[in-house]
Amino acid sequence: MELNRTEKGSAVLPETKAKRNRKLTTDHLLALCFILPSIVLIAVFVYGFIGWTGYVSMSNWNTLVPDFSFAGLKNYAYLFQDYRFQADLRNTLVFTVLFIAVVVLAGQALAIFLDQKIRGESLFRNIFFFPMALSFVVTGVVWQWLLNPTTGVNLFLKKFGLDSMWYTNTDILAGFKWGKIEFGIPVAIIAVVIAAVWQMTGFSLAMYLAGLRAIPEELKEAARIDGASEFKVYRKVIIPLLRPITVSVIIIMAHISLKIFDLIYAMTGPGANFVTDVPGVYMFETTFRGNYYANGAAIAIIMLLFVAIFIVPYLISSRKGES
Template structure:
């Protein structure tokens, strides 16, 4: 095991430590500057309008994305579990988007939703072309500091594309969970007089809670680090309505050569992912 431990120590924990060190430095050009800056980079980020918009976008993207993926995956799994004809066809159809990369998904949905191409081009001919894909409007916005804290209309386009791609994963997990519930348990509930709705509500759905928790954790991990889909589909958007921390980190680090600020964003992303992952791992360990 020693070679693996050494490689993980260097390329995972070593680089995380190095990123944390750079985030506390004054390195803002191609020439390294390791002068200690303390938490100045972090404080400047939270005062930055773009980063504030990134946090807002990430919060609402995560909520909408996880909710839609969990609900649609569970619904489709229940429908497919009814022993319908051509089950394998439907299952493969829903799983197919997972075979694509987020870059391909972003390019395809950009074409579909763009007001000047795809579906919207047909709608424009009859005077119904929606502009929400490039809108800077914020729904239910509440002014907080420099930003409006609400749901950016344009982020909904990103949610649609991401849900389309990842619902198959949720479906596969829920379907495996449904197939793992003993048939005797269902029959016992039916004999006791439970209707089909009560059977699902009182017996089957409670059995799927561990699956739901796994789906939430995995989707949260994806949503917090989302980069390629947004980079290919919209970029940061006007007024940063579709910007996210990972995209800002990329531009800060590799375009502006502000390595210290880029490292600070990376550490914030790491902490935000750890907030979801660590409790989940501890809970699983206690259950085991």
């Protein structure tokens, strides 16, 4: 709209129009020159390789010797009938739901507590945020020791008559037979959720704290003047205003949890009966130990699609918001 108006206005002076147009093209050209290297790099090293992975996933390359003959969706069909992959899907679903729910709720609650203008706020903020600075591998090793049935917190818990198997527990809660596996909540995955939540809650806390600080004081004041109780102010004004933060936290946590590898690999491995296995671990083992390259590529593509389920609607909605 803006542009049209300018053109209309400049129609009176054809000289200026030509000049402006030329200036625009050189600007465009310059901009293109700046963007071009990154476009080329991303086209080759991201989208090119995604395409290559997709191509491999539909080939017969399941030995050390590359074999690019077309296999169609054979590898995908194999995976969805595979016990281990079915267990992976179950574990990813359970892990993602529990992990996101706890991180969102705990992060929000902690942020609200910290927002009460308490003394030593920055100290607490740093304490909660600190685990974020660690790598998932470190977290995994630490929690592997903490939750080991023969060491760790269990030595303490045993004194109170509590004896938990944590991540070595092979029980499936609320389980029922589905496909080849027992579908339900594997107890062992809860131990992994604890470790992941410990690491990532600080991040969601920081996001929510920033969100809380961005809410204008006038809104809260207005609600209070209207006679709303403090609880109602939070329920009706503040928490609804934090919605965009929640969406961001969910998107960020979802892509972490759907692709999780390092935490599981360091902490539990695939687990007995694959109770803590995830697609990332399966992909690594089947590709680099079993030399099933096509199967591994198929797992990678499936993981990409999972993340796309979360990311694409987000991108579309944010584009809509822009225009």
